[in-house]
Amino acid sequence: MPEAVNKNTLSRSQRIRLASVMLLLLTVSLGIYLGLQTRAQFREVEASWSDYSDGVGRKGVWISSIRGHLGYGGIIHNFKNYVLRREEVYLDRTREQIDQFMTTTAEYLEATVDPDERNAIGMVRRTIKQYSAILPLAVQAAEEQWDVARTDDAVRIDDAAAIQALAELERLWTANRQVSAERMLSAVSRGQTLIWIGFASIAGLVMSSLLIGYLLILLLRDMRGALSQLSDELKKRRALQQSNERLARAVEQSPATIFMTDTDARIIYANRQFEKLTGWSRDEVIGQTPQFLQSGDTPPAEYEIIRKRLAKGLDWRGVFRNRSKDGGSYWAETKILPLVAADGTVQNYIGIGEDVTEKRQAREQVARAQKLEAVGLLAGGIAHDFNNVLTTIVGAAHLAALDAPERSEIAVEIEQIDIAARRAQSLVRGLLTFARREPGLRKPTDFGAIIDEVSRLLNASMPPTITLDCTAVEDKLIVLGDETHLHQIVMNLCRNSIEAIGGSLGEIRVLARTLYDDLPEGLASRPGGWILFEVADNGPGMSTETLQHLFDPFFTTKPLGKGSGLGLAVVFGLIEELDGTIDVTSKPKQGAKFTIYLPGTESDTSQPKLENTDIPRGRERIVVVDDQAEVAATFRRVLLRLGYQVEAFTSPLTALEHIRAEPQRPDLLISDMVMPQMSGEELVNAVRELRPDIPVIICTGYNPSGLEIAGPAVDLMNKPVDPAKLARSIRAMIDAAS
Known part of the structure; x- marks a missing residue:
């Protein structure tokens, strides 16, 4: 019996192995067959789809583009619109669409080998080339104002053949698309049949697998008990290991x-x-x-x-x-x-x-933006009115200086009034610049002349215990920047050194020269070189903490009422706007040195220095318009002293009616920009409709942007207006107009 049992067991094991081997061979063979067939069908689908998408699809896009160029809003339509309306926009559209059409058809010709398609495209291209060739004649007709009938006869082109060729091209494309679609559908249909065969085969394999599984269960049942205990132990160890790994990953990958x-x-x-x-x-x-x-x-x-x-x-x-x-x-x-x-x-x-570095920086940026907004609102609110007041002061000082004996005490006092007014003007400009309310115009500017002008202003106002040394300033220093902004940079840096020295004995040394080589790291060489500008003093110097906040807006070490905290912030912003650099070196009790690099240029200054200091005069008629009576009166008094015939108005509407009565009477118009009834821009445009060639000077409290004024260019002058500069501008504009 035991031997019989062993034989039965052996026979059952052999049958299980034999059945398993046969099922395995059947599975492998069926899998290989289905795999090869499926691969062939996928290749067929891929090839048909590639033909459909890459060939037919791309051609469809090109044909759609060609149809658009020949249809409404296309080349022919825009060409005919230009012939009829003679508007440049239709000419520009026609030329642009011809270029696009030629590019599209060239791509089509490069992609197709079908002779019928190439003939059809050639026919359309020949027609469009005719339109391209006839464009100069249409332009000539527009320029010489031919009548419509003559122009139409001269530029008429028969485009029926092009329309027929496009229809033929669309027919060929539709036929090719149908062939590609039928090929793809056929491949998909065969693939679906193969899928059903695969499903049936899989069902048979599942049944066979279930049978093999049942046989294996009989063989593995005895092993289950031994493996169960081992499996429980492994699960506990794996759970503990996974818990430790999760904790380690969480700590290792933590964003903290x-x-x-x-x-x-x-x-x-x-x-x-x-x-x-x-x-x-x-x-x-x-x-x-x-x-x-x-x-x-x-x-x-x-x-x-x-x-x-x-x-x-x-x-x-x-x-x-x-x-x-x-x-x-x-x-x-x-x-x-x-x-x-x-x-x-x-x-x-x-x-x-x-x-939290970015969070702190974001809070600081928000605080800085709020400060900038506050300064911007303040600057925009006071600039116009304050500069009007300064215009009256500067004009009155100029008139008083004309009557004051030369080098007398009263002449010195009047000069101090003028210097104080210009310092107030610089402060307002600093506010506007810091708040980005006064845009700059970058042009070649004589930096040496600016340093010379600032030194003269400072020598007249700074304490006698301080020496300003500008002997190290070279000639012909041409900077690519805004003249007003460069003036603010020099003035603020020198004024900062003066205020740092205070009432003590001190010296300020100014150096300026052009560098082409030996540039600091980060500065690339440029054709015009770089202008090195240094302002050094032997004042009390600054601590490390002060240097860290030196260019922050509203930061100041001066007592209350002695500093606004905007001067160096304005300097930093202006230098950054000019693509320059600024660096500060200072230690307590060892003074401070500001080193600035500004972009130089090979171009000469657009306006040469005025050697003649005489103020030009005249007898022409000038109309002055300013809503502030004091400003209008000041302009009138100054211009009367120069010999001009002046009519001043505080209402732009009244001034416009006066000019409308005799448009040819005034020789020049001087207008404010911001006025309650009508802006200066509106007034000038209204006057230019009556008198297109009238010279115009606009005097404004702060520079506006985006002015749209018809006719010749106007001269834009910042308030407070320098009477001498105004006189030269008036004379130059009247002479140019006459």
């Missing part, structure tokens, strides 16, 4: 910096974010205390508080400015807490930090 120390505060672990943020690797920090992160901003007393809290088992929260390996710094919102064992003793300390 995490480091752990022992009770002596020596680091025993640091995660990946810690390495990324600080720049130090784990190997470099293991065994060290976190002192290498300290930037010096946090006082030692705060670290003592942290140590005491951790010793008591309490956590600590706060913000550090930490030092990174490359010498930079970052802000981290940090939580430090002790890891306490079951018996209550502290085993380790863990620090968790979040990088």
Whole structure:
């Protein structure tokens, strides 16, 4: 019996193996067959789809484009519109569409080998080339104002053959698309049949697999008991391992910096974010205390508080400015807490930090933007009215200077009034520039002349205990920048040094020269070179903390009422706008030196220096319009002293009616920009409709942008207006008009 059982068992095992081998061979053979057939069908579908999408599809796009160029709004339509209406926009559209059409048809010809398609495209191209060839004649007809009938006869082109060729091209494309679609549908149909065969085969294989599975169950049943206990043990170990791995991944991939120390505060672990943020690797920090992160901003007393809290088992929260390996710094919102064992003793300390550098910078940018907005509102509100007041002061001072004896005490006092008014003008310009309300015009500017002008203004107003040395300023320093902005840069830097020295003995040294070589790192060479400009003083100097905030808006170390905190912020913004650089070196009690690099240019200044200081005069008739009676009266008095016949108005509507009565009477118009009834721009355009060639000078409190004034260019002058500059502008514009 045992032997018979063994034989039966052996026979059953052999049958199971034989059945398994046969099913396996059947499965492999069927799989290979189905795989080869499926691959062939996929290739057929791919080939038919490629033919349909790459060939027929692309041609459809081209044909659609050609149809668009020949249809409404296309070449023929725009050409005929140009012939009829003679508007340049239709000519530009026709030329642009002809170029696009030729490009599209050239691509079509390059892609197709069908002779019928090439003949049809050639016919359409020949017709469009006829339109292209006849365009100059249409332009000539428009320029010489031919009548429509003559123009139509001269440029008429028979496009029926092109339309027929396009229809033939569309018919060929439709036929090719039908063939490609039928080929693709046929391949898909055969593929569907193959799928059903595959489904039936899979069903048979499933039944066979179930039979093999049943036989295997009989063989493996005895092994289940032994494996069950081992499997339970492996599951427990795997769950514990996965839990540890998840915890390690969470700590390692955490967006926060995490480091752990022992009770002596020596680091025993640091995660990946810690390495990324600080720049130090784990190997470099293991065994060290976190002192290498300290930037010096946090006082030692705060670290003592942290140590005491951790010793008591309490956590600590706060913000550090930490030092990174490359010498930079970052802000981290940090939580430090002790890891306490079951018996209550502290085993380790863990620090968790979040990088909040961008958040702090964003808050600072918002605060800066709010300050800029406040300055912008302030500047826009006071610029017009304040500059009107300064115009009256400057004009009255000029008139008084004409009557004052030369070098008399009254002449000196009048000169001081003029200097004070110009300083007030510079302050308003600084506000407008800082708030980006006064745009700059970059052009070749004589920087040496600006330094000379600023030195003369400062020598007349600064304390006698201070010496301003400009002997190191070279000649022919041409900077590509705005003249007013460059004046503000020089004035603010020199004024800053004067205020830093105060009433003490001091010296300010100004250097300016052109550099082509030996440029600092970060400055690329340029054809016009760079203008090096330095302002150095032997004043009290500045601390490191002051240097860090030196260019912040509204930051000042001066007493209340002695400084606005805008001067150096304006300088920084203007230099940045000019694509220049600025650097400051200073130490307490060792003075300060500002080093600026400004872009030079090979072009000469557009306006040469005026050697003749005489103020030109005249007898022409001038109309002055300003809603401020004081300003209008000041302009009138100044111009009357120069010999002109002046009519002043405070109402632009009244002035317009006066000019409308005799448009040829005035020789020049001077107008304010911002007026309640009608703006200066509207007034000038209205006058130019009556008298297109009248010279115009616009005097404004701050530079407007986007002026649209018909006729000859107007002269835009900033208030307060220099009477001498106004006189020269009047004479130049009247002479040019006559």
